[in-house]
Amino acid sequence: MKPSLKVKIGSLELKNPVLTASGTFGYGLEYSQFIDLNLLGGIIIKGLSLKPKKGNPPPRIYETPCGMLNSIGLQNIGYEAFVKEKLPFLRKFNTKIVVNFFGENLDEYIEIANKLSKTDGVDALEMNISCPNKETKWRKMGTEPELLRKAVKEVRAVVNKTLIVKLTPQVTDIAYMAKIVEDEGADAVSLINTFPAMVVDIKTRSSVLGTLTGGLSGPAIRPIAVRATWEVCKAVKIPVIGIGGIVDYSDALQFLIVGAKAVAVGTANFINPYATVEIIEGIERFLIEEGINNINDIIGSINEKANNAYN
Amino acid sequence: MNKFTLSTIVENKALSSDVYLITVKLPFRIDAKPGQFCILRVNGRLDPLLGRPFSIFDLEGETVKFLYRIKGKGTKILSEMKENEKISFIGPLGKWYPYPEGNFLVVAGGIGIASVYYLIKKFPERAIVFYGVRLKNEIFFFEEIKKFAKEIYVSTEEGEFGYKGVITELFQNKAKNLDLPIYACGPMLMIKELKKIVNDRKCYVAVEERMACGVGACLGCVINTVNGLKRVCTDGAVFELRELIL
Numbered sequence: 001m002k003p004s005l006k007v008k009i010g011s012l013e014l015k016n017p018v019l020t021a022s023g024t025f026g027y028g029l030e031y032s033q034f035i036d037l038n039l040l041g042g043i044i045i046k047g048l049s050l051k052p053k054k055g056n057p058p059p060r061i062y063e064t065p066c067g068m069l070n071s072i073g074l075q076n077i078g079y080e081a082f083v084k085e086k087l088p089f090l091r092k093f094n095t096k097i098v099v100n101f102f103g104e105n106l107d108e109y110i111e112i113a114n115k116l117s118k119t120d121g122v123d124a125l126e127m128n129i130s131c132p133n134k135e136t137k138w139r140k141m142g143t144e145p146e147l148l149r150k151a152v153k154e155v156r157a158v159v160n161k162t163l164i165v166k167l168t169p170q171v172t173d174i175a176y177m178a179k180i181v182e183d184e185g186a187d188a189v190s191l192i193n194t195f196p197a198m199v200v201d202i203k204t205r206s207s208v209l210g211t212l213t214g215g216l217s218g219p220a221i222r223p224i225a226v227r228a229t230w231e232v233c234k235a236v237k238i239p240v241i242g243i244g245g246i247v248d249y250s251d252a253l254q255f256l257i258v259g260a261k262a263v264a265v266g267t268a269n270f271i272n273p274y275a276t277v278e279i280i281e282g283i284e285r286f287l288i289e290e291g292i293n294n295i296n297d298i299i300g301s302i303n304e305k306a307n308n309a310y311n
Numbered sequence: 312m313n314k315f316t317l318s319t320i321v322e323n324k325a326l327s328s329d330v331y332l333i334t335v336k337l338p339f340r341i342d343a344k345p346g347q348f349c350i351l352r353v354n355g356r357l358d359p360l361l362g363r364p365f366s367i368f369d370l371e372g373e374t375v376k377f378l379y380r381i382k383g384k385g386t387k388i389l390s391e392m393k394e395n396e397k398i399s400f401i402g403p404l405g406k407w408y409p410y411p412e413g414n415f416l417v418v419a420g421g422i423g424i425a426s427v428y429y430l431i432k433k434f435p436e437r438a439i440v441f442y443g444v445r446l447k448n449e450i451f452f453f454e455e456i457k458k459f460a461k462e463i464y465v466s467t468e469e470g471e472f473g474y475k476g477v478i479t480e481l482f483q484n485k486a487k488n489l490d491l492p493i494y495a496c497g498p499m500l501m502i503k504e505l506k507k508i509v510n511d512r513k514c515y516v517a518v519e520e521r522m523a524c525g526v527g528a529c530l531g532c533v534i535n536t537v538n539g540l541k542r543v544c545t546d547g548a549v550f551e552l553r554e555l556i557l
Contacts, residue, residue: 026528033526034315054540061521061531063385066357068523072530075540219357247357270523271352271361273315273401 003287004294005280007041007261009239010162010187012096012124014041014262017295018252018280021243021266022046022100022126022166023072027086028093034273039280042096044264045082047128049102050112052078057210062199067218067245068267069197071211074102074128079115091121098164102128105138106151114158124161127152127186130168130193142168142193145180152184164241167191167232169221174228175235182236190241190264191232192225218267219245226254233259233300247275249282256283259300314341317354318400321374323392326451329381330422331390337373341403345430346494346517346549349375349402350525351389359385364522364544366426366496367403375402378425378451404525405548408494408515414439414461416486418505420478420497424451426517427496432459439486440464443478443501447471479504495552503557514552518543 005016019042025031028043037043055075062069077085082099090097099122103109109127116122129151130142141147152165165181167174169192178189194215199208207213225244233240242255243264252263268275283295292298318335325331335351343349345367352362363385365377381387392398408430417427417440424442431438438459443466444450450465450472457463465473466481474481479501493514495505502516520532520543527545534543535556541547 024524024529026524026526030524030526030528055530055533058533058535058540059521060533061523061529063359063361063521066360068360070523070529070531075530075533218360267360267523270525270529272354272399273526 001293003284003292005284007295007299009124009164009241009261012042012162014096016041016280017256017262017283018276019044019098019241019262019264020269020276021264022128024266024269027082028090029086031269031273035277037093037095039277040095041262041280042098042123043090044098044100044126045086046076047074047100047102048076048079048082048112048116049074049104050079050108050115052076052081059208059210060214062208062214064197064199064216064218065220067216067220069199069209069214069216070194071209071214073211079112083119087119087121096123097121098124098126100126100128100166105136106154109138109151110154110158113155117159117161122161124164125159126164126166126190127155128166128193130166130170142177143171145177148177149180149184152181152186156185162187164188164190166193168193169195169224169228175231178232178236178240182238186238188239188241188261189232189236190243192221192228192244195221217245219247219251221245222251226258229255229260230258230302246279247271249279249286252279252283253286253298256295256299258302261299314339315399315401317397318375320392320394320396320398322394323390325390327448330378330449330451331381332368332376332378333389334374334376335398335400337375337400340372341370341375343367343370343375343403344407345433346408346426346515347403347405348548349377349400349404350522351377352399353385353388353392354397354399359388361385361523362399362401362525363389364404364525364548366517366548368425368428369432370429378422378428380422401525405544406546408517408549410434411437411492411494413437414491416482416489416491416493417441417460418478418482418493418495418497418501419443420501421445421449423495423497423501425496427494428452428456430494431456435459436461439489439491441466441478441482441486443481443497477501477504479508483508499557502552502555506552506555506557509552511553515549516552516555517548518550518555519548
């Protein structure tokens with residue numbers, strides 16, 4: 001018998017716990033030539049704003065040991081074009097569509113959240129609180145507890161779909177930030193976003209990126225992401241989506257075991273367009289091997305006793 | 312349709328101290344056009360993490376060849392791979408050179424020959440080729456190009472072989488007034504010089520940029536053009552020269 005892979009994120013029912021991470025899967029179309037999008041638990045669409053956004057000047061990416069930097073700068077086609085040109089295609093597939101969104105200030109956050117909440121075909125929203133906003137106080141939304149509290153509260157008030165808040169790892173206590181998000185009524189948290197990072201070209205003595213710093217992603221950050229996910233899962237009751245350097249099914253299972261209800265696969269899509277599908281198949285195979293009938297039985301099953309193998 | 316598969320290395324041959332020709336065999340035939348590229352990635356390891364994009368040098372059925380120069384860690388590791396080893400393959404990707412109607416001009420600098428060789432071969436007896444290198448031992452596939460091309464002109468920096476100087480000078484001397492489409496690939500310096508010479512004539516250039524997904528999703532490989540930012544992977548890698556901001 002095949003094990004059940006179904007999980008719930010708020011009122012959102014996923015056929016399996018594997019999503020695509022925002023910004024790494026375009027608008028879905030780009031990968032539909034490789035994989036059957038119907039197989040995915042869901043697609044998290046790259047960060048969307050009210051108006052189209054040009055993004056950062058090139059060069060935008062640079063490879064690092066087991067990872068990469070990016071400074072795409074949230075380039076996107078804007079709400080109107082997304083709804084007209086991209087959403088109808090995405091809706092042909094039997095998978096959940098989660099739209100990651102951001103604004104330059106809180107008013108814009110509220111406005112686009114309100115619009116997305118009323119848009120047919122959008123199943124859930126993911127609020128990006130750690131984006132490189134313009135120099136306003138809202139730039140610090142992801143790291144200042146009281147700004148985060150106010151922002152989530154006001155966005156929640158206009159969203160009647162599943163609201164996920166994506167956390168940045170750039171805080172002292174990520175569990176504390178997750179608790180704030182939970183207290184203000186979000187349905188779920190996802191974590192982690194990338195780490196601000198830098199690589200210097202020693203010949204030109206300049207940064208390798210057009211914007212000097214960029215976000216570090218990939219397997220290099222995975223152990224930090226697993227730790228952060230574990231801490232957050234212990235602190236909140238709402239579902240957690242684990243993100244960070246997942247390349248194969250065993251990576252994904254680490255996040256599930258520490259308590260994540262689902263995972264999102266990002267950078268791995270770039271190195272293997274089949275990554276998400278192979279991860280789903282791998283999880284299923286593992287559950288069969290372990291004699292587990294329901295994915296929910298492995299979620300949060302971490303044995304918190306210290307590993308005493310050598311004592 | 313792009314394909315993602317494991318390919319098998321048939322041959323990975325050093326042509327000089329840092330230029331290699333790798334031949335891979337796919338489980339199926341692909342239909343690719345001159346100017347398109349593929350991404351090769353050493354699977355099973357996370358460092359280097361990303362694949363590397365390479366122009367299709369030559370293609371026959373399920374066998375694809377890439378001419379590459381060792382530039383960094385990724386290409387160094389690739390150069391050490393052996394016959395029968397597997398390597399992951401995505402392709403063919405990107406736009407191709409618009410097909411010429413009659414005769415055409417080719418300007419290639421150094422390893423840039425990798426992008427135009429298949430074009431020259433596909434339209435035999437029609438290409439007037441300008442091929443510039445620094446040193447004589449950096450000329451690759453001269454006899455083959457001579458066979459497929461209508462005419463070939465070579466330049467070396469010190470004049471060891473062919474014209475002494477850079478290829479854009481030779482191009483200017485010989486072909487400036489020929490009303491034929493131009494296909495070019497080479498170092499940025501060459502492209503910049505070419506732009507001064509050809510002005511607004513039809514000139515197609517294949518460009519290079521660091522790349523991640525290769526399929527237009529990550530928006531990592533964008534370059535500045537007169538029509539705004541464009542993705543090298545899917546809006547290119549072939550662009551019209553007049554579009555590029557150099």
